[in-house]
Structure formats: C-alpha cells, structure tokens
Amino acid sequence: MAIKTATRQRQSIADGVRDQKREHILEVAENLFFRQGYAGTTISGIVEHLGVTKPYLYYYFGSKSDIYETLCWQASNACLTAMHFEADDARPAIEKLREGLHRFASANVTHFKSGTFYYRDSSPLQPALLKRLRLLSRRFYDELSETLEQARQDGDLDFENTRLTARAIGSVAGFMYTWYDPDGSIAPEEMADQLSHILLKIAGEKSNRKGSRKHS
Template identity: 40%
Template sequence: MNKTTFPDAPPGLRSPPFKGDARSDLKRERILRVAEALFSKQGYANTTMSQIVDKLGVSKPFVYYYFHNKQDIFETLSWRPTVECFSALEFDEDAALPAHLRVSKGLERLIRATIVNYPSAFFPYREPQVYRPEYRAAQKKMARHFYARLCALMEQGRQEGMLEFDETKITALAAGSLPGFLFYWYRPHGRLSSEAMVTELTKLSCRVIGLRIRKKTSKKA
C-alpha cells in the first residue's frame, strides 16, 4: 500500500503566513494553545476573539494576522489530531511488517494521537455542529480512507491466521471508534499515565480484532 499524505490545513483555510519561520510558528502556536484552553473550558459559543486576545495580552491585529476568526482557530486545532489519527495506518519504514502487526501498530498510533492531542482531539465529538460543511466532508473522506485501509489489512491478517473476527467492517468500526469514547471520561493526570492508558486501550482494541498472540515455547535443556 502506498502512503497517503493529507493537507496540513483544513479545506478553505489559508496556509500559515511565513510557514517554516521559527518566530512566526511560535507566535501562531501560542495563539492556538491559549484558544484551545478557552474552548475546552468554556465551549466554542462562549469563547470570543476578545477573550483570546485578552488572555494573550496582545492586540487584535496580532491574532487576525494569523487567523481570520475564531472558527479558523477552532478548525485548525481540530484538524491536527484528525490528520494524525486518520493517517495512523500510513507507514514509511514498516512496509515489510505482516498485516496483523500493521493493524495493531496502527490502532496504537490512533489511540496515542487521540490522547496526546487532548483536548482538541475531542472537539469534534463535543461540538460537531461548529464545523463548516467543507470541513466535515474532508473529515469524512479521511475517515473512509482510514477504514478502507484498516478493513483490507484486517482481512489480510485473517487470511494469514493472525486475526479472528466475523464481520470485517463492523469489527473495524468497533476497534477504530474506541478512542472516540474517551471524550466522555478521559482526563489527563489520572491514575494511569497517558502512556499506560495507550497500552491498556491498545490491548482492548487488539481483543476486538481477535489478535492471536503466539506464545513463545521454552527450549528444554
């Protein structure tokens, strides 16, 4: 399978000015982090550009230089984890891995991308009505690509005798949608570290797809 690349900005939004310039990137990132915290705490409707500006301690032109409006900021924040999640099965170096390992590694990447990008990864679950039709269409296109690739790899893994399941699409949707339920209960700094959470959820996803673990046989002296 050839690796697929996705655009680094949501459809219809301009690319960052002076992209690649370290100072410009840092300023833009600062705006995103402050806005992310406000969106997470107050929600989209209750967050204004004035609040973002005040929290940053800058002028409005400073923010508008990088973003058209708050929806631009919100969609940019959401786009990053969306791309990272739905490109979880795009491998460069691991093309030689058997199908079942690409599936398990891809699911682990998907789960890690969701947790690492908290809270912006959960915005689409929390406030789906905010996004423009063009954004939702692009998101659905990436999701279809992800699940088509996941289904193909799962069927290959089943043929190789390493995965055990009945309905391919239902099983793929069940395994891939597990991170989406994190929105309802996940909070950072809980009893488990983020990495421990990734490990536990990856185990659950692998059970859903019926991953067979081959036990190592001990050699007798």
Template identity: 70%
Template sequence: MKKAAARHAQHRQEIADDVRDQKRERILEAAEDLFFRHGYAGTTIADIVDELGVTKPYLYYYFNNKNEIFETLCWRSSVACLTSMRFGADDARPAVEKLRDGLHRFAAANIAYFKAGTFAYREGAALDPALMKSLRAMARRFYRELGALLEQARKSGDCDFDNAKLTALAIGGVATSLYTWYKPDGSIAPGDMVDQLTRIMLKIAGAQPAPAKTGQKRKATTSKKAQP
C-alpha cells in the same frame, strides 16, 4: 560574500518562522482548551486573548477569525488520527505488524489531540460544509483501511474476530469516548496510556501485542508540532 549573506538571511528567516510557529501554536493550545470546556459558541476571541494575555491585533496577525482557529484545530487533529492506518506501497511487513503500528499511532494521536479530536462530531454545525464533507470522507477511508488490514491479519491467522466492519467501529469507539473520561494529569502517564489503549484495541481485533524488546522504551505520544 553573497553566499554568506544569503545563508545568513535564510537563517534569520528560519528563526523568524520558528518564532511565528511557536506563537501560533500557543494560540491554538489556548483556544483548544477553551473550545473544549465552553464549546464553540461559548468561546469568543476576547476569551482567547484574555487567556493568552495578549491583544486582539496580536491574534489577528495569525488567524482571521474564531472560525479559522476552530477549523484548524479540527483539521489537524483529524489528519493526525485518521491517517494512522496508511502505509506505503513498499511496506512489506506482515499485516499484523502494520496493525500494531497503526493502532499505536492512532492511540498516540488521540491522546495528543484528545480535546480537538472531539470537535468535529460534537460541534460539526460550526464547520464549513465542505470541510465537514472532507472530514467525513477521511473517516470513511480510515475505517476502510483499518478493515482491510484486519481482514489481511485474519487471513494470515494473526487476528480472530467475527465481522471486520464491526470490529473496526469498536476499535474507533475506544478513541471517540476518550473525552468523557481521559485526564492528561491523571494517574496514568500519557505514554503509558497510549500503550494500554493499543493493547485494548489489539484485543478487540483478537491480535497479540508486539513482543517486548529488552531495554527498549517506547516513545511518548505524538507531538502537536506537525501541522497539516
């Protein structure tokens, strides 16, 4: 009886946590759009609750203030995008295969977080200096990891470029310019956009895309469900 009661209690807690996560995600999605359209200073807590059709106490149950919402959006988008070139020490695949995989993950994350992904460099002044320092360190590590992988792929004869640092920066620039032109409801579906961006970045690196597998469809973009 005790074990059954414990399992029942755990199940109820899991349901409650899931509902809480869904409500928290709804707040983040609404705030992300408002911050993207109106900027940090131009968006208030009142704007967010009006957009959601809820009360301020409802929002304050999940977040302490507007800055916490903004920093959460910045952090999780940065983690999703800037950790895409990390691979386990036991990953023995050729460098070019990891490069293809990493660039696809990078493209997928940038499409999934294309609004919040711009906040750190568009409105860095709104972020806590310690957080901004962490984000910059994460970005530097991303370019080091990408540069190292490019060098390995060039050494194996699978990439053709002149300067690894410049090539890595050019690849990063493909993603950082998204906010100026990308529209999720445009003529190119998000999954197809990810594939096209991946091919463009591979071309910058002088690498060939992965051979197509018959009957295999690539999954759509990275989900925002994962939290940092």
C-alpha cells in the same frame, strides 16, 4: 549568496517567532474549545486568557473558525493517518495492525482535545474542510477494515462483522476524552499502551501471551 543567506536567516527567525505566537494562541484556544465548545467560547475569552488584545489575535488568525479549523485538522490528520502503510510494506497484516493501532492510540492520547472537535461539533467547519475530513475518516476505516480482514484470513484474528469491529476500535479511542485525565496518575505513554492493547482485543487477537505481564 551571503546576503541571501542572511536574509533567509532573518526571515526564518521572524517566522519562528510568529509560529511560536500562533502556537500559544492555539494552545489556549484548544483548552477553551475543549471545555466550552465552539460557540460557547468567545474571542474575548481567548484573548483574556492570553493577556493580549483582539487585534493581536486577528493578526495571526483570520477568524475564530480559522483557529478551530487549524486545531481540528492538525489533530484529526495525526489520528486518522495512523493506519496508512506504504504499498510495498510486505509485513504480515497482524504486525501492521499492531503498529498502526499503537500509532492510532498514541495520536489520540497526544491530540485528545482537538481530536474531538470533528465529531463533537463540526458545524463551524467550512464545507471544503469537512469534505477533506470525511475523506480522511473514510480512508482510515477502509484501511483499518482491510488490515483486519487480512489478519483474520491469516488466522491471527477472530471477529464477525468487520465494519462494526473497525467502528468499535475507533470508538474506544474517540471516546477516551470523556474519562482520560492527562494530568492524572496514568502517563501518556502508559495510556497509549493500555489503549492499543484493548483495541487489539476488540479485533479478537489470538495468542497474545508474549509480553503478558499480569497486573493484580
């Protein structure tokens, strides 16, 4: 039992180091993929920025597309599960919408680089992953549309076309990468707050005068 524990600890430490190395590679690759696109980014360029060699990289990842797919899946999964709620969640739709859209906004701010890979360039993704991503995306818009319609029936929202409204909400978050500067004056949390506020507005939120702190 003591031996087993010691062995497990050694493995955990080794795995932890391995995970750290992987994380570092992913971090550098993410920046390059975001700035130069998939095909515009070379393995040589990635390892150059890391200060390591190519075999080092290939020890941690099977291929260039493996890195891209890992980043893409992590980010897309975080963003597109934001509108998911337990079946026994009995809160009013408008409350779930507020929480869900804030989670969605936060996830898009946090993963605002890799979160763009799926729609900016999906050609490196293998068919199986693409299928999972399409399912994930469809579910997100289905859950968002359903919550929107429930809240409208409750009289808390005002909009016409549900699918278009859902797409418009997804668009504002998805397009943020073209204008948001994470190193700029607006902190991530503040950005997520402002973003979720405008997403609720697209949904036609009524009587939003509870925390209406005016900005000049």
